[in-house]
Amino acid sequence: MMKITNLRVNVGGKEILKGVGLEVKPGEVVAVMGPNGSGKSTLAFALAGHPKYEIVKSKNSKVKSKNIELGGKVLDEMSPDERANEGLFLANQYPVAISGLTVNSFLYQLYKKRNPEGKGMKLIEFRAWIEKQAELLELNPDLLKRGLNDGFSGGEKKKLEILQLIVFNPKQVILDEIDSGLDVDALKRIAKTVALVAKQRKIGVLVITHYNRILKYLIPDRVIVLKGGLIVRSGTGELAVKIEKDGYKNEN
Amino acid sequence: MTRFAPIKDTKPEDTNYSPGEYKYGFSMPENYVFKAERGLNEKVVRMISAMKKEPLWMAEYRLHAYKLFLDKPMPDFGADLSGIDFDNIFYYIKPSERTEKKWEDVPADIKNTYDRLGIPEAEKQYLGGVKAQYESEVVYGSLINRLSDMGIIFCGMDEALIKYPELVKEYFGKIIPSADNKFAALNSAVWSGGSFIYVPKGVKVDLPLQAYFRINSANMGQFERTLIIVDEGAYVHYVEGCTAPIYTTDSLHSAVVEIFVKKNARCRYTTIQNWSTNVYNLVTKRARVEEDGVMEWIDGNLGSKVTMKYPAVFLVGKRAHGEILSVAVAGNGQHQDAGGKCVHLASDTTSRIISKSISLRGGRASYRGLIRMNKGASNSRSKVVCDALILDKTSRSDTYPVNKIDENNVVLEHEATVSKIGEEQLFYLMSRGFEEHEAEAMIVNGFIEPIVKELPMEYSLELNRLINLQMEGSVG
Structure with a gap:
């Protein structure tokens, strides 16, 4: 389970998140919605441990802060790789390109990282398996021979994030506006894949989005509305439908 | 001086x-x-x-x-x-009288690198300068028999001078005269060791010839001299040096390499040098390419204190093509001044230089290049790409390109980029569970991949592992 308690985050000295608390249980899907500038992406980066997103510590310095917990471990002081190794996976809105690092090689290194000590598939088995997974995502397997996200279209990048998610096999995933810039077919494919994988493997899903449309295929157990760095409302899937219709202006 | x-x-x-x-x-x-x-x-x-x-x-x-x-x-x-x-400096030591060092004297970091690379014991001793002889007679012997059946001559330069004096005399010093520069003159005066290769007309050698197989003949000397003649329509790939660090107490390495590529012939020359960081590595390399011939220099510089090396291609025949792929890694206390030269002397000639440099921990990498298109080199093209990656604030990268164009109808392209490892790239890879140094190594290996993929496989694997080791040292 991921537990966020009174999370306050500064970016460049400015407080963006002003005390956010929420929980995501294994296999549960929680949607975070909110207007531009509400702090949604800040939440994603702060959870993953990006150094620019600084957790504001409690004034009482005697108490060790416990703002972010995953599977009973406190992540607050951990570096991004340590958090990842606790089972946290961030699917990015803007995946970064690394030329010359082939997708195939990267994915296998990722697989080895998550399945150490000679367990699991050999390279040749892995290659066959990953091609199959790419096909299921409707991602052209030829892309696996290219540099990581290098010259990929928006849709291809997002699908590759999901392919990494499948290889990574996390406890908890954060989807940061994974639906932005996707055509309807790609959106559907990605959302359905995440829903299936999360259900099968009991992965907690925090899906950050502007729009209801992804939630039609990745059905949330709860919807949370973030505005001005605070949670202003929470409810069931109905809330997302209502927001799509009426906007955020009534959410206070 | x-x-x-x-x-x-x-x-x-x-x-x-x-x-x-x-x-x-x-x-x-x-x-x-x-x-x-x-x-x-x-x-x-x-x-x-x-x-x-x-x-x-x-x-x-x-x-x-x-x-x-x-x-x-x-x-x-x-x-x-x-x-x-x-x-x-000792300018000549009889191979049999080389004083053998003790394994205890080889610096710990170099020994450690051998272990991490999984270098076999016998090779470690040789690379560390402890043993002067490397037992490779069996491999070497059968290879040489096979080559001589094809009419190929592949032997040490000293041996060639005795066995094939006419052939050597015809070509020796003809592309790099001893008056070329101070270090070419020094090499011409005191040269010892190096390789001699002659590939007859139409013969294509399917496996790379590696100096490594014959390092027992004092090949990796200080002042080696290499001469390669690829006759019409022939092909050879020669590989010199190795990715594992070579420990030597000799502080000057000054080699000369001359290559003749005849009509329709092709030669690829791959060098990886990883001298210990006390060595001044000052090397002159030049190839002369005739009509429709192709010369490819692949040049990797990892070690040495100072390297100055600019492999050159003289395109003397129509449609000749020259290619220089260069990768340099400059770490603490190192200055890699590398690059390439392409001289177009005939029409319809083409050339390409791709240079990738990495500087870290206060190292300095410079690209120094020359493209020259003489009168008569009409309809020729050249492309130069130099990319530099700087890993930290104390490191430095410079580019010194020179173009001399005396012909109107030519095309010359030049691209240069300087980049730093971005925080976003590091974060992205770290958020996948890779430690900082692993993430850095992935980025650096990706950066040099276009050149590494041209190397023989065992070299590319070892180069990747070396980069990983170096990154581990720079972060941890």
């Missing part, structure tokens, strides 16, 4: 040398024992030639080159060479 400026006043006999007298002074008593001594003078040059029982012309060639070496100024560009003490 100023020690060499007023040389004419120091030793009159050096400048009064005349070839006529030489042949009388040349013969040595049978029981002459060569005593290795530091420093260079005419006597040492004569002794080197005598020890090798060389033909007279070579002895004369050496002595003439020695004079040129004294007269030539130090290069007025590139790296700082003031640390070279020419008087404190």
Whole structure:
């Protein structure tokens, strides 16, 4: 389970998140919605441990802060790789390109990282398996021979994030506006894949989005509305439908 | 270095040398024992030639080159060479008399690297300079038999001079005359070791010829001299050096490599140097390419204190093509001044230089290149791409491209990028569970991948692992 308690985050000295608390249980899907500038992406980066997103510590310095917990471990002081190794996976809105690092090689290194000590598939088995997974995502397997996200279209990048998610096999995933810039077919494919994988493997899903449309295929157990760095409302899937219709202006 | 400026006043006999007298002074008593001594003078040059029982012309060639070496100024560009003490260098040591070092004397970091790379024990001893001989007779012997059946000559340069004197004389020093530069002159005076390859017309060698197989013949000497002749329509790939660090206490490595690519022939020459960081590595490499011929230099510089090396291609025949792929890694205390030169002398010739440099931990990497298109090189094209990756604030990268164009109808493209490892790239990879140094190594390996993929597989794997080790050291 991921537990966020009174999370306050500064970016460049400015407080963006002003005390956010929420929980995501294994296999549960929680949607975070909110207007531009509400702090949604800040939440994603702060959870993953990006150094620019600084957790504001409690004034009482005697108490060790416990703002972010995953599977009973406190992540607050951990570096991004340590958090990842606790089972946290961030699917990015803007995946970064690394030329010359082939997708195939990267994915296998990722697989080895998550399945150490000679367990699991050999390279040749892995290659066959990953091609199959790419096909299921409707991602052209030829892309696996290219540099990581290098010259990929928006849709291809997002699908590759999901392919990494499948290889990574996390406890908890954060989807940061994974639906932005996707055509309807790609959106559907990605959302359905995440829903299936999360259900099968009991992965907690925090899906950050502007729009209801992804939630039609990745059905949330709860919807949370973030505005001005605070949670202003929470409810069931109905809330997302209502927001799509009426906007955020009534959410206070 | 100023020690060499007023040389004419120091030793009159050096400048009064005349070839006529030489042949009388040349013969040595049978029981002459060569005593290795530091420093260079005419006597040492004569002794080197005598020890090798060389033909007279070579002895004369050496002595003439020695004079040129004294007269030539130090290069007025590139790296700082003031640390070279020419008087404190052994210019020739008989292979059998090489004093063997003790394994205990090999620096711990180098030993550690051997272990991490999984280098076999026998090779470790050789690379660490502990053993002068590397037991590879079996591999080497069968390879040589196969090659000689195809009419290929592949032997040490010293051996070639004795066995094939006419062939050597026809080509030796013809692309890199001893007057070319101070270090080419030095090599011409004191050269020892190196490879000689002749590939007959139409013969294509399907496996790379590696100096590694014959390192027992003192190939990786300080002043090696390599000569490769690829006759019409033939092909050869020669690989020199190795990715594992070579520990040596010799502080100067100054080689000369000359390559003749005849009509329709192709030669690929791959070098990976990883000298220990006390070495000045000053090498002159040049190829002459005839009509429809192709020359490819693949040049990797990882080690040494200072490297100055600009493999050159002279495109003398129509439609000849030259290619230089260069990768340099400059770490703490290192200056890699590398690049390439393409000289277009005939029409419809093409060339391409791709240079990738990485500087880290205060290292300095420079790209220095020349594209020259002479009158008559009409309809020629050249493309230069140099990319630099700087890993930290204390490191430095420079680019010194020179273009000389005397023909109108030509195309020259130049692209250069300088980049730093971005925080976003690091975060992205770290958020996948990779430690910072692993993430850095992934980015660096990706950066040099276009060149690494051209290397023979065992080299590319070892190079990737070396980069990983270096990153581990830079972060941790």
